[in-house]
Amino acid sequence: MAADTAPRTALVTGGSRGIGRAVAERLGSTGAVVAVHYGRDDDAAKETVAAVRAAGGRAFAVCADLTTRGAVEELAAGVERGLVEHTGSAGLDVLVNNAGVGCRADITTVTDEDLNRVFAINVKAPVFVVQRFLPLLRDGGRIVSISSVANRIAHPHVLPYAMSKGALEAFSRSLAAQLGPRGITVNTVAPGLIETDFHRARLRAHPEDAAEAVALTAFGRLGQPRDVADAVAFLASEEARWITGERVEATGGAYL
Incomplete structure (x- = not known):
């Protein structure tokens, strides 16, 4: 982690709304300097x-469309500039992979376009974001990715x-084993249904x-x-130093 006299730094992808915000x-x-990534x-983003x-x-906010491979470089450039401006260093302590998209389709309706879009944002983007920011992530750092209860309970x-x-969680476990020698923990938080702007209109209807x-x-x-943010904050803290490669559900006991 950063020295006690230096502010902790964090990047939250998809940080302008909902769980990310x-x-x-x-x-x-906690006093951290937070890079708030957003897409559009x-x-x-300004409100966050x-x-x-x-x-x-x-x-500070950084805009990048993570559906494209080159956007990771745009994100990195913006985050590095912001961190240097606010702390004098581009070092990162916490990376939260939150950006993601949903897709309502079952085996009879799913299309190639559906799979390409969902995997581009929910899987490929976290992989390449971690890859790009790994040189900036300090030893003893934290990586937390937002998964879903849909990976445990069948939702056709x-x-x-x-x-x-499911792919994101497999990635996180492998990453935890690889980064352990640097003292970097890698975990996922799996929410159930959360009352965000995305879900609120549907639930009211x-x-x-x-x-x-x-x-x-x-x-x-x-x-x-x-409810989810508090779980992420714990895993991002020093107190969670002995927890890695784990999946923590934040569902309020749903599907027990």
Whole structure:
């Protein structure tokens, strides 16, 4: 990790909304300098940066379309500039792979385009982001990727998405073994249904789906982005130094 006198630094991909925003805010609340990656929504990114600063941290936004291979270099250039500006160094302590897309398709409807898009963002992007930032990641650093309960429970209607999260978890386990000698931990957090902007409109339009999701949990409520962010923050902390290669569910006990 960074020296005690230096601020910790973090990159959160897909950090402008939903779980990513909550993670960025939570890491910012610890005093970290947070690079907030986003794909398109400038206003949402600005709001997240302001929220991180309000939480006690420092933040800057970097735009890059992770559907393209060259975007990883754009992301790295922006993150390095921002980190040097805010800390004097391009060193990174925490990398959170949160950017991802869903896809509603089963075996009868899935297309080549579906698989290419989902795997490009949910699998290839994290692989190449880690590869590019590994030289900047300090020994003792943290990598946390956002997976899904769909990798444990059969969800035929989101087949490409579930497949991509399975690949992401396999990647994380192998990476944990390879980076262990540097003291870098690699873990995944697997949320259940979380009440983000992405899901909120659908749940309001179909209250029966919301009721079913609530009934599945042990606590009788929908998950909130901060429920996931707190789990990520723990895995990103010094206290989680002996945890690596693990999958931590943040589902509120769904599907027990």
